[in-house]
Amino acid sequence: MDYIIILIAAVFVNNIVLSQFLGICPFLGVSNKVSTSVGMSGAVLFVMTIATTVTYLLNQYVLIPVGLDYLRTITFILVIAALVQMVEIILKKVSPPLYQALGVFLPLITTNCAVLGVAILALGLENGSLVKAVFFAISNSLGFSLALIVFASIREHLELANIPEGMKGVPINLLVAGLLSLAFLGFTALV
Amino acid sequence: MAEMNQKQNFLKGIIKENPIFVMLLGMCPTLGVTSSAFNGLGMGVATLFVLLMSNIVVSLVKNLIPAKVRIPAFIIIIASFVTIVEMILEAFVPLLYEQLGIFIPLIVVNCIILGRAEAFASKNNVLSSIFDALGMGIGFVLALTILGSVREILGSGSLFGLIFLPETANTFILFILPPGAFIALAYLTVMFNRLTSKTT
Numbered sequence: 001m002d003y004i005i006i007l008i009a010a011v012f013v014n015n016i017v018l019s020q021f022l023g024i025c026p027f028l029g030v031s032n033k034v035s036t037s038v039g040m041s042g043a044v045l046f047v048m049t050i051a052t053t054v055t056y057l058l059n060q061y062v063l064i065p066v067g068l069d070y071l072r073t074i075t076f077i078l079v080i081a082a083l084v085q086m087v088e089i090i091l092k093k094v095s096p097p098l099y100q101a102l103g104v105f106l107p108l109i110t111t112n113c114a115v116l117g118v119a120i121l122a123l124g125l126e127n128g129s130l131v132k133a134v135f136f137a138i139s140n141s142l143g144f145s146l147a148l149i150v151f152a153s154i155r156e157h158l159e160l161a162n163i164p165e166g167m168k169g170v171p172i173n174l175l176v177a178g179l180l181s182l183a184f185l186g187f188t189a190l191v
Numbered sequence: 192m193a194e195m196n197q198k199q200n201f202l203k204g205i206i207k208e209n210p211i212f213v214m215l216l217g218m219c220p221t222l223g224v225t226s227s228a229f230n231g232l233g234m235g236v237a238t239l240f241v242l243l244m245s246n247i248v249v250s251l252v253k254n255l256i257p258a259k260v261r262i263p264a265f266i267i268i269i270a271s272f273v274t275i276v277e278m279i280l281e282a283f284v285p286l287l288y289e290q291l292g293i294f295i296p297l298i299v300v301n302c303i304i305l306g307r308a309e310a311f312a313s314k315n316n317v318l319s320s321i322f323d324a325l326g327m328g329i330g331f332v333l334a335l336t337i338l339g340s341v342r343e344i345l346g347s348g349s350l351f352g353l354i355f356l357p358e359t360a361n362t363f364i365l366f367i368l369p370p371g372a373f374i375a376l377a378y379l380t381v382m383f384n385r386l387t388s389k390t391t
Contacts, residue, residue: 019369021223022293025302028218073277073296074270081263113219113300117293166385170215171377178373185370 002127003135005191010139012187016114017147018180023114027148028173030105037152041145043105045138047087048115051080052137055119056130076119081110114144151180197322204326210303211334211376212383217303220294221335222372228351231339233287234294235332237280239324241272242304242331246324249312265308266299273298303331341375342366 014020017027023044030040055076063069088106091099109115118140122133154176163172210216220238225231248268256264277295280288288295298304307327312320340350346367348356356362365371 021219021369021372022297024218024222025216028215070274070278073274073299074267076296077266077270077299078263081266110300113297116300117297120293120296166381167377171381171384174373174377174380178370178377181373182365182370185368 002132006125006132006136007139007142009191010136011143011146012184013191015143015147015181015184016118016140017144018177018184020117022117023112023144026105026108026112026114027144027151027177028170030108031148031152031155031173034149034152034156037148038145039101040105040108041141041148043102043109044112044114044144045141046102047080047084047106047109048118048137048141048144049134050087051083051115052119052122053130053134054083055079056122056133059123060130072120076116080115080119084110114140147180147184151177154180197319200319200322201326204323204328204330205333206330206387208327209330209334209383210327211331211338212380213387216306217301217331219297220301221338222369222376224291224294225335225339225342225372226346226367227343228336228339230287230290231335231337232332233284234291235328235335237276237291237295238298238301238304239328239332241269241276241298241301242307242328243321243324244272245269245304245308246312246320247317249308250315250317250320253313261313262305262309265305265313269304269308270299303327338372338376338379341379342371345375346371 010016016022017024026040026044030036058075058079059069059072063072063075068075084106088099091102091106118137122128122136125132125136155173158172158176167175204210208214211218211221217238220234224234245265245268249265252264252268273296276298277288280291280295307323311323315323344350345363346365348354348360348362363371366375
């Protein structure tokens with residue numbers, strides 16, 4: 001039951017992009033085509049899950065026992081940066097097709113605050129355990145994918161729309177994101 | 192000539208290359224913490240401090256860092272200052288620390304800071320980097336404070352916590368909720384573009 005609540009909360013109620021404002025840069029940056037947004041979603045799912053697993057274990061078995069938890073930010077960002085590089089190298093060797101699909105998005109992920117944000121938020125879960133933290137990361141990346149792909153599909157349609165001169169480009173995208181976020185606000189009572 | 196350059200380094204961040212309204216960097220904290228003017232200002236000042244310190248350090252050590260590992264090195268420098276800010280806020284302004292929450296450690300991944308380190312401080316001397324950081328930082332503070340003020344005035348009928356509407360007045364609660372952040376920023380960007388395109 002716990003897990004169902006985490007899933008619904010992360011995907012709909014506290015959507016990581018639309019209500020927690022994490023990962024806005026890729027959300028606005030790589031959402032002009034549905035195909036690229038699917039690639040980005042895959043890369044985020046991959047990295048977020050691995051990063052949360054590693055940072056959770058690191059926090060639990062290294063930082064807390066040694067009493068260095070005030071260095072959390074600095075270690076987490078280093079682990080994530082190193083991990084992204086490693087994933088890139090391994091993927092290139094092991095699965096070239098997957099690398100082809102995700103490759104260009106991987107370097108962008110280091111500065112995706114959703115990855116670091118989820119890694120930190122996962123530590124604060126109630127009755128936290130490794131499984132729960134990993135499940136939390138997967139749920140959040142699904143929420144990210146949902147928001148990103150829906151937004152990209154709307155933007156593809158916007159290209160044909162007749163938009164007032166001053167609203168073209170960034171403002172109309174922000175406005176669309178606002179309306180999307182308004183729609184997600186309707187899920188508030190679900191959990 | 193040199194003085195002109197410093198003035199330009201300082202001013203470009205505020206209007207012509209404003210990090211929020213023109214370059215759209217650092218959007219996560221911009222949208223996430225601006226539900227009130229005070230939070231916006233607090234986040235802005237914290238980021239300004241990290242940006243200034245990291246620009247100074249990066250421009251000092253730029254010749255010691257091998258080009259291949261410069262990005263990780265910059266990230267470590269930035270993360271150290273973020274940790275300092277985190278501790279200072281927790282000790283002296285616990286209220287703000289609680290309000291900003293997750294967004295304080297996330298200053299590390301604010302693209303403005305890494306962007307300035309990479310694009311400016313790693314190529315220029317200390318003095319220019321200080322002016323660049325101050326200009327960009329103040330542009331960021333201004334943008335966050337304006338966005339926070341607009342959202343607070345519309346959403347809760349107050350400014351910096353001072354309530355100026357009667358209790359019974361209806362406010363647009365939408366503006367302190369997440370969608371309001373996107374919508375308010377959309378219209379502010381339109382206004383900013385309009386104003387700057389007229390002056391130039």
